[in-house]
Amino acid sequence: MRIQYIYIIVMGMLLGACSDFLEENSQDLMIPKTVQSYKEFLYGEGLNNKIVLCEYLDVMTDDAEEIINTKRPYETSVDSRKYWSYYTWQEYPEIQMDNSLSEDRAWGEFYHRILIANIILNHMSDMEGTYAEKMDLAGEAYFLRAWSYFMLANLYGKPYINEEQAAKDFCVPINHAIDIEDKLLPRSSIKEVYDLMEADIKSSIASFKSSRVEKTIFRPNLATSYLLASRIALFRKDYDRAIVYADSVLLSSEASLFDMTEPYSIPRFLNIGNNEILFSYGEVPSNISAVFQYSSSQRASFIPSTDLMKLYAANDIRKTSTLFFANAGKKPMKYYGTTSEGLYPHAFRLAEVYLNRAEAYAAKGMTTDALREVNALREKRIPENHEVTATTAEDALALVKDERRMEFCFEGFRWFDLRRWDRPQLKHRFSSAENPSNYIEYVLQQDDPAYTLPIPQKEREMNLPIENINRPRRDK
Template identity: 25%
Template sequence: MLAALAFASCSKYTELEPVDAASEKVAFETPANIKLAMLGVYESAAIGAYNGDKASARGYPFGAASIEQAEMRGEDMLNIDQFYAITYSGDVNTTSANNVNHWNNLYALINQTNVMIEGVTGAVKNNVISDAEAKAYEGEARFLRALAHHELLIHFCFPYGDGAGSKAGIPYRVKAVTTMQAVQENLSMGRGTVAEAYTKLLADLDFAETNITNATYPAADGGYSRATKGAAIALKIRIKQHMGDWDGVIAEGAKLGTSLAAPPFKSPVGNYELTADPEVPFTNYKSNSESVFSIANGPNSNGGSNGALAAMFGPADKNGRGLVATSPILYNASFWVVNDLRRSKLQVLQTTAGARYYFNYKFRDYTNRADWAPIIRYAEVLLNVAEAYSRKGNVAQAFALLNAVRNRSVTNLVDRFAVPPADLTLAILNERRIEFTGEGRRWPDIHRLAKDPVYGINGIPAKMLRSQMKLDGTDYNPATPPVFSGTGVPKYDYDNFRYLWPFPSTEVAANPTLKNQQNKGY
């Protein structure tokens, strides 16, 4: 999104060490500085730090890590090496790196958004920018604040569907840590409930939708790597889906064109529409009609060899690290037809003898690692609303939305659905697994559906291990799926403490309120 110099110059504006430094004040003294400060918030969303060291950033929280962690908590991608072994096996603890860094970087981003909101509010009082400009910046910040808090909810809390949000939530922080008083207030904040957090999520996104005035940003300003009105609506659709608010999903979806009677579906906000080819959102990640919101990476600013999507998900024979492959659980699934274009275009077989895995081929800049991280695509909007229509009994609209996504990749007429499947909701859920593999949507679906009486997994699903495979290429055979022997990672039931991640030990040591509200088992 930005040149290295721009990243270096903007990141300092919202750094708060020490908390009484003047840097955040300087950031809001001119319109140009405010623009750089906002870009610094996006940098925090993309790069973060690893164990407090920004020089060894690994794409926390949204530049890569949110996708990688969500895939490793699910069963559709296969952990090959030790890099993600703890997440994959569910053996995290209060000091394990992946979950601790995810928590720390999410709250660091949240603080950046709060600093931004406080700063632009003050800039209006000082006649630096107009009230409308300040509210537009605040809308962007509140979009990111909602995105970050929801990420915390899906890893550290039980889903909304368990008791209508009555279970313990996470601290929803809305005050900037720029004074010692603010430090103390944040370090004594308790969890609240999941429902209370969701109410605040929606309030943030309603504000963003109303006040982000730009329908789109020009490419020079980051394109769809900036939060927009359409992105706020799309994220609300996702949030309401997690709540099981199907009427709300349908109502929000109508704003983005999902109530049209038939394909092609096109959004009047942001002009989103599916690309004709499923490959385009990934080969042309800076400019396509389908991406709603992505996190920008670049040659000089990315998750690095230890975090970037192309490095982690890419095969070694193409200069990736070959750490995470597609699991035969998904590749051989009966619901994924053999001739689907997403096999031929978005999966790639590693040719290395004795290590013939299929790898995700959505992120393929193995040299520069500049692939943008997709957070919301229009395909997700369509399938989210399709599920809502199906749940509400509107089969025709649900079927039309499903086919809009499915039929661009399933091009053989014989493989297409001539009539709605008997279980249309299941078909939509299965389509999500195919369409979004490698994009981090599997764990959020497992999480939100945990207590669903029909479609819930009721825990963390069983997973394959590399040791169960022959590794000669025959493990991947959807036409005649092989039978795998041996023992993989076992399923963990919903009531197993491993279902939730723990709060970091450093957090509970500093916050006596959270210490008494730690997730059980840790």
């Protein structure tokens, strides 16, 4: 990795600065002086800077399939070609079908957030504010850094399979920079990166417990950090800790599962009226609102796959209401709407607690406990005959995986889950909009190297020595 930030921090601060927000430290550099100023800085630069990331995640999975727009073929063709390279797992997915470049901004943005967290933690002792305020800010900064490394590791690092493999295979560079640098960094191992994110999330939890500051769901909080800790432990196959951290979410939050079986007034699932939301952040991914925008005019490129929709029971409200889908399951609706309508773009939410515990119990061979967690969630999604059964832990784990797929579809979970489980073979068909009978079937093989994204082209050009993933070439 090559770190080269030319006063990007200063510019980010100045965009929202008021007269007493900053104090002048030098002719070129303006530095915040209060905890509140740094909190605004972390929010604006790290949590809600209006940048949409990872739009391609769901398109790469088996939750998406193409739709041919026979009424408006040109519109379908344009949208589908924009995501064609991700949908077909191309060697360099930033290169679109017409050979133009669609920049993957996730690498640079997550490292920018890591830099923000590094700077804030480094200046903690210099800030003006109470101990509680500082601890609350530290909790947010540690959370932001752990979360950013988690995303980078699962986008650009090899999958975490086991401890021995993780100590050998490459992940992403670790960046300790606290100011402007022009420096090449090599990749660290998967284990080193996971060790760092685990240490950070533990520090976040300890900081939030010390601060006891009342939080809104628009800021990272103690329950959110416990949930991220559970997620990290699950990905490491540390099932005991995954369960303990998930338990701690319930102990630290008054949230409860949203009950779809009772009368409700919210128009979409990710909405201000949903009481299971722990933390909301970011912008609505445009691929949900554009590429999957199936309507009566059939203006869409991709729709929820047939295999996904078959998983839902006939009376599953996730399938039958417009909280999750519309147009007979052809249009994802979780994100549909505007912030003025109470929409939450992305969220950490309580359902993950139940499914993290369910998976950990199943992996430990505790079938009864795993089924209890799954059925506790399904009870809030299906009005009658919601219970599932299994006689073996293997069967229970399969049920958990299906439930995760149904519950978290189009929230960015599926690609990461496929990577960490068994990296199965996937197939996507890409057809000519003008002649649908003319198509190419693309195959992502079992354990395909393309389960890891290549480092973005811009970064590769600046850091030629860095090791890159060798993804196979695929025909157009």
